[in-house]
Amino acid sequence: MPSVGQTLPLHQLGRRLRQWREDAGYSLEKAAAKVPGMSQTALYRLEKGLKAKPNPRDVRAICELYGLRNDLIDGAVGLAMQAAQKDWWWHAYGDLIPEGFDVYVAQETAAEAIRSHQPNLIPGLLQTPSYVLALIQRALPDAGQDEWERRVEIKTHRKAILTRPDPVAMDVVIGQAALHHRVGSPTIMAAQLRHLTEMSALHRNISLRILPFEAGFPCGASMPPFVILDFGTTTDGSPVEPRTVFLENVVGGIYLRKPDDVEFHDRAYSTITQASLDAKASQILVTRLAKEYERE
Known part of the structure; x- marks a missing residue:
């Protein structure tokens, strides 16, 4: 241990x-x-x-x-x-640690498996460059083209962990709202949804499910976005690092490692997954919505 x-x-x-x-x-x-x-x-x-x-x-x-x-x-x-x-850590962006020193990306890269619940936005690892750019332009309207492109490049580079020789196993549940919230143009949204279906179809390490509107609130409350990071085990079966839950907001992020906190999010993720569409039905829904954007 x-x-x-x-x-x-x-x-x-x-x-x-x-x-x-x-x-x-x-x-x-x-x-x-x-x-x-x-x-x-x-x-x-x-x-x-x-x-x-x-x-x-x-x-x-x-x-x-x-x-x-x-x-x-x-x-x-x-x-x-x-x-x-120890058991939790609040990391404020730009506080003691500079904004460009991305703490979460290092965790993401070291992880063996990632489970991600994203109710309103496409998960970062599955975003297309155009989708990323549209978000960044809204978040930083005065930054300028060079800075926008630099940030897109950084975020796009993160996706290599999904296709490297020892890829991260990614299990993700996306709320249906994320498919309807427009980021950029209908063309950008159509390409983004097509990308979701392609990534989950072509890569065995990526599992995608959609939580439909009809499922309501499976946990009895509106659950925020969260990510559970698993770092695998050593040869003797001990964890390489404690499993970690990451909760992000616009000014920073919270890292939880207390077993009770991790177990709570484990149960929540299981409940949300059970209420979601299966992989095939999720693909059908995402494809249908992509076609609707393409017709606009």
Whole structure:
């Protein structure tokens, strides 16, 4: 089992430090030797998320050794400063951690399986570039074309986890409202819905269901969007990292790891799935709505 001291910020920090060291071409021994006061054991513990109170100065020195950009360095230092958050973690965008240092994407990339409930919007991993662009233009109307395109590229790059050699298993329930909420033009919506059917038909690791309007509120309440991340197990059957629930809003996100919180969302997802259309009926509904957009 992961150590009780291993918090989500510690896991995030350790995973990134290890990747950055490898990208820079340093062995653990050589990297530790070049950071004042750092031993090989201490760096190993940092990379494994085992150092309960990482020193922000040490983290900055390590990142500078690897030649990282300032925003990445600031993000790593921010994670070190929030290392004590255990059962839940509130990450405010642009607070201690710069906006460009995407904490969730690192979790998403490390996950083995993702379950996603999205009642009003197409999930990010299944969005087309045109759909993404239309959303970003509404969210950041004054940003300009270059910034819009940069953000589209970043978001589009995330989708590689679905088609890589060891793809993430993605199980998603989309509310029917998301198919009707117009993002951009009818042409954009038609292409987006066609993309949904193609991705779920062509890739065995993607399971798509639609929660129809007729299902009402299966949990007895209006459930917000949430994502359950599973990181798989080690050879002895222990979890690589604790399963995590991610709840996002416009100013930040909440990460939940307390077993009771994860189990609650497990039950909610199961209830929502049972009330949803099966895969075939979902494909038929999405295809019908795509054709309606195409006729406009």
